[in-house]
Amino acid sequence: MRQYFGRKALIYALTFFVAVTINWMIPRFMPGDPIQGLVARAQVADPASVDAMRAHYTNLFGLDVPWWQQYVNFWAALLRGDMGISIWAFPTPVTDLIIRAVPYTLGLLIPAILLSWWAGNRFGAFAARRKWLDNTVLPIGYLLTATPYMWLALLLAWTLAILAGIFPVSHAYSFAVQPSWSWEFLGSLAVHWVLPFSSLFLVMFGGWAIGMRNLIIYELESDYANYLQALGARSRLVRGYAFRNAVLPQITGLALQLGTIVAGALVTEIVFSYPGIGHLILQAINNQDFFLLQGAFLFIVLGVLVANFIIDVVYTLVDPRTRIRMQGNAV
Amino acid sequence: MGLRVNDLKVYYQTLRGEVKALDGVTFAVGDGEILGLAGESGCGKTTLGKSLIRMDGRMRHTGGTVELDGAELPIGDDRRMNRFRFSEVSIIPQYAMSAMNPTRKIGKMVADLLESRGLRYRNLAGELERRLDLVELPREVLGSYPLELSGGMKQRMVMVISTLLDPSLLIADEITSALDVSTQKAVARTLVGFRDRGFVRSVIFITHDISLTYQIADTIMVMYAGKVAEKARADVIVNAPRHPYTKLLISSLPEVGVRYADRKLAGIPGSPPSLLDPPTGCRFRDRCPLAHDKCAEEPPAVEVEPDHFVACWKA
């Protein structure tokens, strides 16, 4: 047990290390001079100001010391939770901006992931039972997973918000209300949440439903299913076993999909101007705010690693096989 | 009473047409009898085994009847057949190593299965444990996952599960092919023990290994291309076969009895005919060293001596 999680923890630690290193390296080793770019984009003509800006940025990036010291400083700052100052929202620290945005992103992502996973699995298993259902669900499911997240978001925004006017088209709450624990504010929050949530939910739902449908079909062909059926077990029992066993690879699938799902959430937020991490990233890109961009990146990596670890733990709890292998002894 | 199979025809539906995997098979298995079913792969022996308990989606019951203890088995009707499965007809599958749900404790799985058949696990738990003792499995296996058992243990566990309801007919499908020689013998002996104790009344033992069949079977039936070639007492099949195919099959197995040790290993040249469009007449004709004009007509199964059936014009 300890060895298994030790190995996992090592991989996650290494991954984080690699991510931080990439994050540190990119601005320093990319072709071209990022500071030059930053200064140029500021479109300042006065040479004195240009020099001042250059000095400011060089100092900000910590480029005025040897590279190894830059690397150590980078880590030291990171461990203090210091990811620099945002240029876009000067002088707010990047960490503050991210902490403010995170609840919105998680508020979209977590319900969308859990609900779509649950519903997709149920529905996929149900579809595998009937031919006509299978024949209709399968193509729709494939279309949904093939849909780019932002496009479904655009379609929903256009049809349900712009044309039908049922839901608001952007932001997390109406500017007419002040953030507070009032019903009015919570209601506004909920109404604004529906469309971005739905578009995330639908795209993922298609993927899970198809995955489950295919896995169930493999499971129903498996030896234990054949044996039970040969002994006259009811199909309820066989399907129950097949479903349980098919859920296990779907858990692993969730871990593998996390990166894509997070990216999907980012673009969905952009479509709906939803004030989460995705929105921050867009602002960072549009404003050449590299501190903010890199902070957001590190935060996403950290979040995905934590989620992966949680999924690992859940998996070992659910699958007796990994548990037994970890204990490593037979009867 | 036992099993009576009369002119059974089971075809596979494929896109190219019907594959006549079983084409008019007639035989009987008596109470307390172990019937060894032999033949090359593709001769229909596995199809026969499956037909008697559960046909897969591509198989069609095209003709003939199956009677077990005087009652007709509705083998073509998956739903009605359920009543007979496990309690009347049971199977030890060839995939015994993976026959148990890997994510469920074995005891729980057995309980689920019994409850699914409307039986109480509690009422049978005592018998189950006695039989575990008999096959020398510790009772703790019921609290284990299949992964925790060795291959031989899984095999014995499946044997116990399959025979728990004392079925009248047990189909043992290639149950030894995945095992090493010493385990094979032990498994075969256990099977005979089950018969002797009355856990099962009759057994159809399907294998391509005639030497093993010879050791435990009372009767051996040799199949070729979807038909019965020869059926007789085990020692008759091995020592005095009449059908040319049986003769070739026996002579190709050097290890059957010392008497045959001096014979050359003679593989049978050629391969069985396509069952999509089988030739008329004797199906072994193309590979038979004794074939003559008469063989263009289909040879009937003739009882050449009591309980010895041969389908060959030359027998």
Add this chain to the structure above:
Amino acid sequence: MTQTDQIVLPAKRRGGETLHFALRNKKLLVGAFVVLAALVLAIAGPILHDVSPTEYIGVPGQAPGGDHLLGTTMFGQDVYSQFVHGLRSTFLVGLLGGGLAAVVGMVVGFVAGYRGGWVDEILNMVTNILLVIPTLAVLIIIAAYLKVRGVMVEALFIGFTSWPWAARAVRAQTLTLASRDFVDLARLSGVRTWKIITREIAPNMSSYLFMTFILLFGGAVLAAATLDFIGLGPTDGMSLGLMMNNAVKWSALQLGLWWWFVPPGIGITAVVGALYVMNVGLDEVFNPRLRET
């Protein structure tokens, strides 16, 4: 199962059998048809319709019909021209990115699976690390620092980051194949590792490799669309993701210019969806257990 398969499938006919089922598999045929149709449009479209996708040539915000098949953007660019050029980029990214990822994934998977030992340990470690890193986030960072971005560079980056799951799958397949008799035989007769991989192992899982490539193709297209949409798309070209990016940036939603953002999404969804459906069809063709009677 093996028994019945032997009855149904005499070994020598297996090649013909595959084709036989392939030509009768509706999913495969429909998927292939859509992909091919899109490919023809991507190749021939820009040639037959010789209008620049970026030049301001018409009345801004024109609805489809009229002078311009799919209307114009709010700057008067021809949407149809953008669409066919974007479709071309889509295929380019898919082929290059997906192809590169497939090659890297296969090499890593083969070598890890066949060589085993410390080579496997290290490759496995690298694969696992890349597997948990959200690669799209990495791509965002990299792309943000690139001042000039082309479709090729984008494909290159996508290819080099999206191979891990393919490597893992190929490794697993290689492990099962490497223990087979014919591989043992080749090894015993002193055939070099690389030759064994290319002559013995790869051909035996060619169908699997092809299906892996299709999935990587689809993944690369979607990844590129995401990048383009965030505004990190090609600076010197047109892509379907970029069309959507521009549409959102210039309020096409609020202005009701639906023809600006609907076609690019249809293009991506159709190509990727058709590829996925094709893959299910191929799976059924290569895997007899999934075939329907």
